[in-house]
Amino acid sequence: WHYDTGTLRKFCDIWEKHGSGLIALHGQTGDIMFQGCTTENIQPAFDEFNELGFDMGGAGPAVRTGMSCVGPARCEHACYDTARAHRRVLNDFIDDIHRPALPYKFKFKFSGCTNDCMNSIQRSDFAILGTWRDDIQVDQTEVKNFVNTKGRDYVIDNVVTRCPTRALKLNADDTLAVDNRNCVKCMHCINVMTKALSPGKERGVTILVGGKRTLKIGDLFGTVVVPFMKLETDEDYDRLAELGRNIMEFWAENGLEHERCGEMVERIGLANFLEGLGLEPDPNMINHPRTNPFVRMDDWDEEVERLKQSKAG
Numbered sequence: 001w002h003y004d005t006g007t008l009r010k011f012c013d014i015w016e017k018h019g020s021g022l023i024a025l026h027g028q029t030g031d032i033m034f035q036g037c038t039t040e041n042i043q044p045a046f047d048e049f050n051e052l053g054f055d056m057g058g059a060g061p062a063v064r065t066g067m068s069c070v071g072p073a074r075c076e077h078a079c080y081d082t083a084r085a086h087r088r089v090l091n092d093f094i095d096d097i098h099r100p101a102l103p104y105k106f107k108f109k110f111s112g113c114t115n116d117c118m119n120s121i122q123r124s125d126f127a128i129l130g131t132w133r134d135d136i137q138v139d140q141t142e143v144k145n146f147v148n149t150k151g152r153d154y155v156i157d158n159v160v161t162r163c164p165t166r167a168l169k170l171n172a173d174d175t176l177a178v179d180n181r182n183c184v185k186c187m188h189c190i191n192v193m194t195k196a197l198s199p200g201k202e203r204g205v206t207i208l209v210g211g212k213r214t215l216k217i218g219d220l221f222g223t224v225v226v227p228f229m230k231l232e233t234d235e236d237y238d239r240l241a242e243l244g245r246n247i248m249e250f251w252a253e254n255g256l257e258h259e260r261c262g263e264m265v266e267r268i269g270l271a272n273f274l275e276g277l278g279l280e281p282d283p284n285m286i287n288h289p290r291t292n293p294f295v296r297m298d299d300w301d302e303e304v305e306r307l308k309q310s311k312a313g
């Protein structure tokens, strides 16, 4: 969507008539913000904006306007259809966007891969990131072309040694070996060698909850609550929307006033949050490495049995 100057002039006229005349272009979600208005002038201003064809809302303690990256329409890295997921999920929350009835704001952001062009990990309560769970696709002919053009030193200095988990090796014959078990899907090598490397074929999303800027406690990154789920069929997209609804409602019931979802998870503990939502704990949900060397062994055998069964199921 692009604003033309005619529309912007109409915005200015409406806001000078009913409000302060101050307009902020634009908020983190891409909304235009009209700031400063008396209570009695709000509805007439709303009505005039509506007549122009614009929807209002997406501010205050409500579901905020969602954001999604360009996705597969324009980006080869996309691991799912971001526009489809955005539309499917947000259409379920139209009332919650218009009526501020929550403890505080709640944001959905959709990034097609872990480059996370939408900053969803840092800036959304519910982040949906594209990823894959099989092997990175490698075109060894293109790897050799790349090495030929840039030189071995360049590839080693800018690709191999910058892999955060040392999962890459440049072989003597200028082919690339990928230790996929240790790849954490950071996208770095794929970003640099765009012709030679691409995400795997078995694609889906990772879901994180609780990213936010400073408020009651400092900035938080989202925490993984679903390490991998497929997003292909209508049912998959329905499941995503349902999960979003369940998480938002759990927070709406348990969050304190002016408390973001991530702050609530910090307060009640991730284990209680997962239990409340019926989500299985998973080693991928780790927050930071262990600092306590002691391990509790009570119920060990039962836990091992339970883990085996959940993996088999």
Ligand code: SF4
Pocket: 069, 070, 071, 072, 075, 076, 077, 078, 079, 111, 112, 113, 114, 115, 116, 117, 118
């Ligand atoms: S997040 Fe990934 S898929 Fe989306 S635009 Fe950025 S690089 Fe492309």
Ligand code: SF4
Pocket: 162, 163, 164, 165, 166, 167, 168, 178, 182, 183, 184, 185, 186, 187, 188, 189, 190
């Ligand atoms: S995607 Fe990241 S973690 Fe995986 S091999 Fe490439 S650089 Fe390493």
